[in-house]
Amino acid sequence: MSNVSVFADIPAGSAVLDLGCGDGTDSLIAAGKTGPDGRVYGVDFSQAMLSHSRAGATELGAINAEFREATGQEIPFDNDTFDVAKEVFRVLKPGGRLYLADIVVHKQVTDGAKEDVDLWTA
Numbered sequence: 001m002s003n004v005s006v007f008a009d010i011p012a013g014s015a016v017l018d019l020g021c022g023d024g025t026d027s028l029i030a031a032g033k034t035g036p037d038g039r040v041y042g043v044d045f046s047q048a049m050l051s052h053s054r055a056g057a058t059e060l061g062a063i064n065a066e067f068r069e070a071t072g073q074e075i076p077f078d079n080d081t082f083d084v085a086k087e088v089f090r091v092l093k094p095g096g097r098l099y100l101a102d103i104v105v106h107k108q109v110t111d112g113a114k115e116d117v118d119l120w121t122a
C-alpha cells in the first residue's frame, strides 16, 4: 500500500492534485485533511478507477473531491493551480509540496491490464 496522503502534510484549505488517483483512496484521505475550504482533484486515465473514486466520494460525502479523466502527460489544469500535488512542478505554486508514489513496469501494459483494478491497487 502506498497511500502517501496518510503521511503528507496537507494544510486545511489546500488545493490538492492526486495524479494517478486510482480508486481514490489517497484523494479521499487528502479531502479529509484539506477540509471544506480546500479541494482535491483526482486524475486518472482509467474509467474503471474513476468510477471507484466517484463512488467512494459519494459514499463518504466528500463534496470537496472531484475526479477527472486525463493522462499524466496532459494534466487538465492551469499553471500554478495547486498547493499540494503528487507530480509535475508546472501545476505547483512556488513553495508547493511534491509527493510521489508510483508503480514501475518493465514491459508494455495492455489496455485490459490498465482497466484491471486489482493490478493497480493494494
Ligand SMILES: C[S@@+](CC[C@H](N)C(=O)[O-])C[C@H]1O[C@@H](n2cnc3c(N)ncnc32)[C@H](O)[C@@H]1O
Pocket: 002, 003, 019, 020, 021, 022, 023, 024, 025, 026, 027, 043, 044, 045, 046, 049, 070, 071, 072, 073, 101, 102, 103, 114, 120, 121
Ligand atoms: C497505484 S494506482 C494509485 C493508487 C492511489 N494512490 C490510491 O490511493 O488508491 C496508480 C494509478 O495511476 C494511473 N495511471 C498510471 N499512469 C497514468 C498516466 N500516465 N496518466 C494517468 N493515470 C495514470 C493508473 O490508472 C492507476 O489507477
